[in-house]
Each structure stands twice: as structure tokens, then as C-alpha cells.
Amino acid sequence: MNSHAKPEKLIKGATGDFEVVIGLEVHAQVTSRAKLFSGAATEFGSEPNANVSLVDAAMPGMLPVINEECVAQAIRTGLGLNAKINLRSVFDRKNYFYPDLPQGYQISQYKSPIVGEGVVTVDVSPTEQIEVGIERLHLEQDAGKSLHDQSPTESFVDLNRSGVALMEIVSKPDMRSADEARAYVTKLRTILRYLGTCDGNMEQGSLRADVNVSVRRPGEPFGTRCEIKNVNSIRFIGQAIEVEARRQIGILEDGGKIDQETRLFDPVRGETRSMRSKEEAHDYRYFPDPDLLPLEFDQAYVDALAGYLPELPDAKKARFMKDYGLPAYDAGVLVADKETADYFEAAVKHGSKPRDPKLVANWVTGDVAAYANSLGLPVAQTHIAPAQIAGLVDLISDGTISGKIAKDVLAIVIGEDKDGDPRAIVEARGMRQVTDTGAIAAAVDAIISANPDKVAQAKAKPTMLGWFVGQVMKQTGGKANPQAVNELLKEKLGI
């Protein structure tokens, strides 16, 4: 796929264009109450070593027992990625020494992962969609955490994360720009959140990515890749790709060659640094974990899980476009966050009265989203209820208030009357739009007679109409129906 380089994606070097090739290994913490192979809790933010079982601490004679909920979550995720579910998979030991790895090996899946190939459709921009292939998804244990800042002479180990279930989701090298990589991770996170299989909180480390970057001249075979380890925000993923691609292009243009190695991204300095070369790479001595039988389940089990899968973003977007007549862009923005999409639907469906979904979408993705952003909250977590947005839209649609007044009503809902019913607010505060043409005509007449010079100008230059509209609205306290004002002015000014 993507065998022909897209010119707009290319990076200009001093000696010509380069194409960047990106593949991602995303580590997503499985949402589950207990760890992958022990009954210890997975709660974030506990006291160090509060959530550690005998198995997690690798006490002598302890044995892992698979947590079925983690298996179900991996299957759900595989289904959400349109991927092949392997009815038989095998856990392997990945052996290496590290103080925060109590067993001296990580239980992972090497040759036989639980999920095989799949595909994710990614919106790079309102007009550009790409497909990113999924190579595999496997289950593995997280390691603990070494704390080096507690004492000048000693390091401490916190095993709370030790044994927590991770899904490693490996993409194919299908991305060709930092934007595509960012959009892919964003989409992946959306899917995981819809499924409820990973909370996607990158700040808490629930989602991290190893980024594989290589560059090549358009049309050439893949270049040598470097792996940037453990990048923990979508913004940093983009930055890391950009600086790493530049670094590699620089080396190639100077006649050098890229060494396959593992690198770290330093967001403060905006550079990647070598962590270890291919020669220094660990020999993990993978072999099947003899403490665990192969993981086997039947198709009926997979089908049962598939039957309870929630509607996923792509399906929801398609439905919003079809059922509500929303443009692709609006639908895309709404479904990017499941709660926002639900919020929108609740507002559209509130009560028995039909209302314009596009108008609702405008408010949700416009003023409400802006307010939510100012608080750093998702739309659904603000105090503004979908019913209030429904009420507001109804008031506009039946001509009770103008769009401008509606903004004032929303400001009141945000501020002094948080639970207020928009219609009650409008009534109580006399914000009703004046549609009485008599009253509007009186105001129009007054303005015309007070400004004969402007009237003359307007006859020559019809865009002056806006000035008159403004004056009338001012005089009526903004409550005049703008449409009626426009019509009357045009008539009386003869334009």
C-alpha cells in the first residue's frame, strides 16, 4: 500500500525530496480491575507497592494465572480494529534483567499473538482519509517503575504497575507524515475509548508509543529505521517524527548512512538521542512460558463478545451523516469523542419535538465546545445539559429569539442560571425577539428620519444596509427579528 509517494507529503532536503515512512507500536493499558496474571488491583495513583501480589513480586514458587477479562478486552480491541482474532495464541517469556522486572522476564506474546492483521481508517484532514494496516496485537505484562530521585545513594522500585496488562498494537509502516501518525494515534485512542478497553490517558501512561521512522527518496525501497522509544503524547509523537526525519535526511545528504538503533525523544531540546545500537540490543531469549498453557477459545466466544460491541466511530459517523444529514466534517468532529457524540444525539432527540440536527451540531461543536475547551473539559462534562441546547435550538427555530440572543441565553446558562430552562430565561428576562412589524417599523422610521445623509448614501451603496440594521437592533435592544428588520429597511430605503 502507498507505493506511490504523495508529493504533498514529501520533505524537501537540500538535494531533493524525501519520503518519511512511519510505523507505530502503541502500548495501551488494558482497562481491567486486576492485573494480567494476578489478582492485584490496577488502580492509578496508589501508594508505592500498594498493589502488589506475591506473583507480581515474583516470590519463589508463584505462578501466573490468566485474567479472562484482559483476554476479552484484547479480543474486543481486535474486533474494533477489524482484525483477525487468533483462537489459539501462546505466551512467551522475554528474558532480561532489570530491577523493576521482578521475574527477570516479561510474559508477552511473541510468535503467536492473540490478534492478527487488521485495518484502521484514519481521517488526516476533513478531505483526506488513509488506511493504516494493523500488523498484530498482543497481550503482555507491564514492568514496575524504578525511582532514582528518592535517595542520593539508592534506587527504589515501585511494583504497582508490575504485571498490569498491556496491549501492544503494532501498525504496518503505512504512515507518510507526522500528521498521519498523529491522526492514526488519535483514531486508535478514539476506538479504544469507544470499546472501553483502554482509557487512553497518555498523561498517566495508559497509552504510549514506540515510533519507527525511516526516510527514503520517493520510489526507493524502505530505508534503515530507527525506533524512538516510549513517546507519551500525540504532540510529541509528531515532533519526534519531524526531528528524526530531518536528522536522517541530514545524514543521508551528507553521504552518511543510518544506523539501526533505539533512540529517545527529548521534548525539551527537540531532538532524538541514541539509546542503544543494534549491536547493544538485548538477546531476549524468547521461549514459550511453561507455566501457562496456550490461550485457546472458540469462535462462539468471539462472536458473543462481538455481539455486545458498542457502535464504533466509523459506523457512528456514517449513521450521523445518513440519519441526521450532517456533513462529513461535522459528523467526524462529533464522533471523535464518544461522549460528545452521545451528547449531540441526546440534544437532537430531547423531548418529542423534531429539531434541526445541523443546528444542534453547530452549537455543540461551536459555542459549547469553546466553553468546554476553556475549562479543559470534554463537552459532556460541562454542566450544560443536552436539554438546554435542545431548548436553545428550539427557541431559535420557532423565531422566539435570534441566534445572537441565543448566545446571550447560553452565557446566562453558563453563568448565573446554570440549571435554567432557556425558554424560561427568555421569558423572565424579556429577551423574546420582536417580530411585531409595527414596533420594528417605528424604529426603522425613526432611524431613517434621523439620518437623511446616510439614507442618500445607502441608495447609492446598498451595503450601507448593515449600518441601518445595526442601528435598529441597537434601538430594540437586539430583540428585533433580524429578518424582519432587513425586509422593512429594504422596502423603506427602496433598495
Place this chain on the structure above:
Amino acid sequence: MTELTDLTLADARDALARKKFSAVELTEAHIRAIEQAKVLNAFILETPEKARAMAAQSDERIARGAARPLDGIPLGIKDLYCTEGVATTAASRILEGFVPPYESTVTANLWRDGAVMLGKLNLDEFAMGSSNETSFYGPVISPWRRAGAETPLVPGGSSGGSAAAVAAGLCFGATATDTGGSIRQPAAFTGTVGIKPTYGRCSRWGIVAFASSLDQAGPIARNVRDAAILLRSMAGHDPKDTTSVDAPVPDYEASVGRSIKGLRIGIPKEYRIDGMPAEIEALWQQGIEWMKAAGATIAEISLPHTRYALPAYYIVAPAEASSNLARYDGVRYGLRVPGKDMVELYENTRAAGFGKEVRRRILIGTYVLSAGYYDAYYVRAQKIRTLIKRDFETAFADGVDAILTPATPSAAFGLGEKGSADPVEMYLNDIFTVTVNMAGLPGIAVPAGTSAEGLPLGLQLIGRAFDEETLFAVAHVIEQSAPKVALPPRWWV
């Protein structure tokens, strides 16, 4: 009168029930015997106070008619089983100071049934050895001596402390573990009965792991009936060990004494190895005659991949061990020898904490799993394992009910006699036993006679998966047919 410690487990159990003596009296007799037998070095840790307390509880239950199957029976526990609040060493310096806050499932099952713990028994370090000479706590001396000689002999290994303690009358039975023959070889060397049940029959939870796909718990006892009684209590499904099997545990004792008339006993021709001592060959032939006499039919069978079993075993077992022993790093428990950085701490701790044989096997295991060698060694060994399994399946599918072989290629040898120059010399001890672990089948060693020098010799029976009952029935026939092997004279008292 006979000493209390000379009774069989079954007799002691019945006498306790009839209140001929108390559990406390029985335990005191064993504590005294252990005191007198320190020279054997069978125990790493004695727990007399715990034993007295447990015995008192047994007496209390017996008194009110609530006796459990093993109430008041004093046992020794191989120090590979984690015991709550009681130091557990695996006979390794690296576990110095380690006191488990948990009890292994198998020992918990024994205590549930009323058994009394006398202490922790010596073994080869991490169960790696066939003579009990690799223990950090020193070798175990066999209670057996060659006729007219005082040369100290090995009790076999790795469950050398278990076998020696049972043979010397220090306990009625002992837990043991068997990865390549560690129950059956020491049982054969000491004239005791040892059964390695089917893989998955007993839980491995709480037993320090050597090679997870081969390790299995089992008892060593003074006769077949006692072994059957102990296995019934030890066995059972454990949700904490996913390789343990959820199948009901039969009343094994009921199969002791069952007729073997009409059973087909397989004799594998590949077990007739070069250089096998004539007395072993004769013992095997004698066993065949006993089988015939009891109404069984004899079938010559072929297990063609037998000769690859030992080399394949010495790839698979060290590979798993190298990974299982990675957790002993000086970070969380046991020995820590500091260093200037983390790597040095690992190196110092593991160099000081592991003995030579353990280090050798970790190195072998690390090597065979390394990139570039994995396919040549580990993968091929696993293929051989599959073929060995298939050999047995074919034999059993052809109607064989049990397979009779020698248990060991020789009688017990002297301390320091074997393996010091060439470890393979020691590894060859397992030649008849490893195939059983590789195939996951049950195997029992039962005393069948004595060598020219008066040392015990054993035969091995191999059964179908989860058919330990047939093994007990056939082993009992051998026990009944063979000349009585008395307990060794107490030269240490």
C-alpha cells in the same frame, strides 16, 4: 516392642485411631530420632515446636472423633516447598534468610488432612543434582552402607534428604519433587517407594520452580500403601496453577492389593543399555517373572526415541531453569551482595548465591535459548520431546497397561565418587527416569532387591497419564514378591 518410628504410616494411622498412643508421643519419638541422626544431614531445618503443636491439635481432633486422614502423621518436607513462616532455602545460599509468607498448595493439603511437620529436608541446590551433593547445606549421608564398609554413600537426589529421612526412620513419609528422576532415583537408592505422579496431578504453586514443564510433586514413603495414602492428600486441582488438572483424585490406597491378572506389562528393549551391570539386568528379569507369576502378560515394546531423551532433557530443563532462576537477583529477598552499580549487584549476588552446578545449568540454559542457537537446541529438544511422548502413546494404544524398567543404572555410589570431573557421569543416573518427565507420565520406583554389596535396588513402573492406580497395584505386587528389604541398621545412633 518395635520402636514407634519403625511403624509404617498406615499402621501408625490405624494405631492412632485406636488410641494405642498419642500423636504427641509419635511426634516426640520422631523428634528424638532426628536428634540422633544429625550426622545424616537430612534436615536443613527442624521444626520440633511446630511439630508438637500440630500433634497436639491432632490429638485433640482424634479425641473428639474428628480425625482427618493424616492426623498425627509426622512428615518431612523437602525444602523446595514454601512453608509459611518457616525458612525455605531450596538448599541454596541465594535464598538465605527467606521466610515465605505463604504455604505451598501441596503442603497446605497435607496440613489440611492433619499431618505434622517435622522440618525441612535437604536436597540438591534448586533440585539440580542426583546425589544431594550440590546442597549449600552440605551433602546428605545415606543411612545405607555397603556390607562391611563404612564409606559414606549418597542417598541419591535431588530429594536426597527426603529419601534418607524416610529410610532412616526419621519420618513416615516425605514430600519430594521430580523433574528428571529426583523422586524415583533416591527412592531406589534408599529402598523406599517414590512416585512421580502425572504432570498436573499435584499443584506446583508454592514449590520453588526448577523446570516448570517437568517439575512435579510426589511422596517418598516406606511402602507402596504409604505412598498411595500420601499422594491422595497431596494431589488435586489448584486454580492457582493452570497446569494442574481438574480431575477427581481417586482413593489410591484402594488400588493397593488389587489383582494385576490380565494386565499387559511392557518391557522396552531400548532400556537395555550398554554397560548395564548384570545385577540390574537380573533384577529386571526377576521383576518380569514376578509379573508373570501374578497373572500379567509380558509384551516386548519399543520406545525408539529413548536414547535422545537424556540429551534433550539437559536442554529443556536448563533452558527453563535459566529463566526461572532469573528472579533471584538480590533485589527483593534472599541474599544480596552489593556492587558499585546494578549490574555488579546482580553479578556479585548470583556468583555468591548459586553453587557450581546451578551456575552450570543457568549457563547451558542461557546458551540454548540464545539467538542463533534456539532452533538448533531448544526447538529440536522440544521435537524430541514430542516424539518421546508419541512413543509412549503408541505403546499404551497397543494395549500395554504399565511399563517395567530398572529405576537406576546402578546402586547408590560413594560420596564424591561421581561427576566431579565430568558432570555427564552424574547426569547418566537419570537415564531411565527422564523419559517419564519428558512425556508427563506417572512413574513409581519400588524396592525389588539388593545389590551384591547389600544395597537396595529398585524397579520403575511407568503408567498411562492419570493412571497412578495401576502403578500402585503393580508396584504392590513387586513389593509383595520381592524379598523384604529391612530398614538399614542404625549405625549413626
